[in-house]
Amino acid sequence: MRKASGDVKISGVTLAFCQALLLFVLFGTWYVLTETGVLAPFFFGRPLKVAHVIWEWFASGKIYPHLAITLLETILAFVAGSLLGLGIGLWLALTPLASALADPYIKAMNAMPRVILAPIFAVWFGLGVTSKVALGVTLVFFVVFFNVYQGVKEVSPVVLANARMLGASKRQLLRYIYLPSATSWVFSSLHTSVGMAFVGAVVGEYLGSAKGVGYLILQAEGVFDIDTVIAGIFVLTVFALLLDYIVTRIESRLLVWRPKTAETEAM
Numbered sequence: 001m002r003k004a005s006g007d008v009k010i011s012g013v014t015l016a017f018c019q020a021l022l023l024f025v026l027f028g029t030w031y032v033l034t035e036t037g038v039l040a041p042f043f044f045g046r047p048l049k050v051a052h053v054i055w056e057w058f059a060s061g062k063i064y065p066h067l068a069i070t071l072l073e074t075i076l077a078f079v080a081g082s083l084l085g086l087g088i089g090l091w092l093a094l095t096p097l098a099s100a101l102a103d104p105y106i107k108a109m110n111a112m113p114r115v116i117l118a119p120i121f122a123v124w125f126g127l128g129v130t131s132k133v134a135l136g137v138t139l140v141f142f143v144v145f146f147n148v149y150q151g152v153k154e155v156s157p158v159v160l161a162n163a164r165m166l167g168a169s170k171r172q173l174l175r176y177i178y179l180p181s182a183t184s185w186v187f188s189s190l191h192t193s194v195g196m197a198f199v200g201a202v203v204g205e206y207l208g209s210a211k212g213v214g215y216l217i218l219q220a221e222g223v224f225d226i227d228t229v230i231a232g233i234f235v236l237t238v239f240a241l242l243l244d245y246i247v248t249r250i251e252s253r254l255l256v257w258r259p260k261t262a263e264t265e266a267m
Contacts, residue, residue, distance in 0.1 A: 045226045053231040063213075063235065070213045071239065073129055073201035077136020078193060078243070084137065085144025086186060090178065093152035110146075114138045115199075118207045127208045136200025140193040144186060151185030152178050187251040194243045198236060 010018075031047045033039040057063035092099040092106075118135050125131040155177060163177055205214025213232050220228035 041226075042224070043226060045230045049227040050231045050234065053228050054235060057231070057235070063216075066211050066213050066216055067235070067239070069129065069209075069211045070198075070201050070205065070236070073132040073136060073204070073212070074194075074197045074243070076129070076133045077200050078140055078190075078197035080133065081137040081140025081197065082144050082186075082190060082193060085141045085189075086148050086182075088141075089145045089148030090152060090174075090182065093149045094174075094178070106145075110142045115203055118204055121204070122208050127210070132201045132204030132209070132212075135204045136197045139196035139200045143193050143196055144189045147185040147189035148182045151182035154185075155181045187247065190247045190251075191244055194240055194247060198240050202236065 027047050030039075030044070034041045034044055034046050092102060114135070117138060118131070121131040121134045125134060159177060160173070163173055168176070201212070202214035202217070205212035206218050209215045213236055217229050217232040220226075220232065
């Protein structure tokens with residue numbers, strides 16, 4: 001059993017059933033509204049045709065090369081952006097002078113709508129995987145960076161003072177105090193970063209590519225095939241959720257010391 005809102009207890013099976021029922025109701029409503037003409041199928045698609053497109057993609061194998069490219073771009077951007085954000089976030093948080101010098105530039109880069117960098121990366125790196133990964137890294141980096149930076153800054157001064165009094169070295173402070181403090185902040189940012197990595201990959205494919213799910217969506221949009229566009233969105237959403245689930249499982253194993261919440265207990 002687990003608690004939902006308030007003091008109401010709901011079992012995991014009941015919760016899963018209610019979530020599945022809600023999904024069924026949403027799709028049923030979509031089906032009824034489009035079949036009765038309340039919503040124009042030309043603009044909103046038809047759920048059965050969307051399902052048929054997805055089935056044909058996987059049954060024929062057409063989707064696999066495109067999906068492999070998009071997932072590769074997403075994973076590379078996610079890993080590279082997360083590692084850069086973690087490393088630079090730790091460095092600046094522990095180096096006040098460097099942080100003060102870099103502060104206005106980091107704020108300026110973060111304020112910039114980084115999606116507009118896609119054409120520049122296409123010129124620099126070409127229309128291959130590298131330009132999409134570069135765009136994804138710029139989106140993931142700042143999400144992780146600011147969380148790591150804040151996580152290190154939130155370390156209790158009392159804990160630091162006690163550790164120094166006991167003779168802890170800088171390496172020991174980093175390993176046993178700063179990193180554990182930043183880790184929970186890192187994982188909270190990684191859930192957002194998964195979506196950002198997908199955005200970088202798909203936007204890059206949109207602006208110039210010959211493969212990828214974003215490319216399939218662009219081709220369907222060009223001929224006003226809304227069913228295929230929605231099918232591509234659904235496929236991307238499902239795989240984004242799978243990556244997010246993997247991050248959640250890793251988080252639950254690495255952060256065993258953290259008190260469990262209702263959400264983590266359901267995993």
